[in-house]
Every structure is written in C-alpha cells, then in structure tokens.
Amino acid sequence: MLAAFQLLPQMRQLQSSSSDILTELFQPDVNLVIWQRELSQRTRTYAGALSKFVDLQLVAEPEELTRLLQNRLPDAEGKAEFIADLELLSQILTCLMDCSAVGVRLKRLEKAMCPRFHTDHVAARLLVTYSGPATEWHAGTTAQSQQPYQQILTGEVALLKGSGWNGNKDGAIWHRSPHTDQPRLLLSLDPVGE
DSSP: OOOOOOOOOOOOOEESSGGGGGGGSSSSSSEEEOOOOOOHHHHHHHHOOOOOOEHHHEEEEEHHHHHHHHHOOOOOOOOHHHHHHHHHHHHHHHHHHHHHHHEEEEEEEESOOOOOOOOOOSSSEEEEEEEEEEEEEESSSSTTOSSSEOOTTTTTTEEEEOTTTOOOOOOOEEEEEOOOOOOOOEEEEEEEEO
C-alpha cells in the first residue's frame, strides 16, 4: 500500500511600493510580503543617532506605544518621526492580525543575530531594518536550499509568515541575519492578544 502524502504548494513572495501588499499575506500560497518604501531623512538620522542604543523590548497597545517610546528612547533629531513610524507599523499589524497589542523588539546589532537560515515559530512577524544591512531570505523549503538568497532593503517593511500560521507548518519563509560586521538597527513586531 502506498503512503498518502500531501505536496506543499509553491509558496510565493510578493513586493510592492504600496502598503496594500501587506494584506496579501493572507493568501494561502504567500509566505512573505515586502512593502518597498524609503525612510524619511529625519527617521534615518534618528536611527543613525542610536549608536549607543542596545535593546528595547515591550508589549503595548498601539495607543500607548508613543508614550512608552518617548520615555525609553534617547532624545535626538528625528525622534518624533521615528516614533510615529513605529506607531504606524504597530497599528497596521494589530489591524491586519486582529490583535490588541504588539510585542516590540528594537535592537542594535553588531553581529548577525540569527546567522543561519531558519523559520520563525510564530504566526507572523513584521521586520524593519532602520540602519545597516537588512534581512536575507530565500524561497526554498529547507535551510539547505540551493535557491539564491535575496535581501530586503533598509527601511522596507517585511511581513513574514511563520510556521505558527494556521495550516502553514511547512510553508514558513526561510530567512537569516546578514553576515556583516556593520551595525544594524532592527525592529521586530509580533502580534499579541486577540
């Protein structure tokens, strides 16, 4: 008797200069969407000024995020624009994922945090690199895939589908930190609550 098996659908990765692309993550055969955008000069200036900033982790509803970030981030030119961008992204994620809050991780990295290709064991994760080289990804189905890798650009918004997405155990996007000694400022947002 032959064992029954299910073929995985060919997963797609989509990119657009419109933020509307983020809703395409709900397509069953899509595991990565990238909103191709450029950061404002003031946002880039502030991200560059965070040279001594190490790590910020918190869980917040979008309405309280501005106050929390005002208190925890250092003062410098462009701070208001930087915080407004984080608030906008948290509002987008809570709306898309129908959740009440976001887990925020803003981290200054001096080396690769996750140097090997891997998938995240979450439903979805939003990533933005504010300074330095951004996340690399490939469309293969294993870490050892021979697929060439691609790189998200600094400032772009990437929404990744993880293995925790309902029915997507084997379809999560493979990604890694870039191999670089150049400092990076990485934002990660995860949906929290219902």
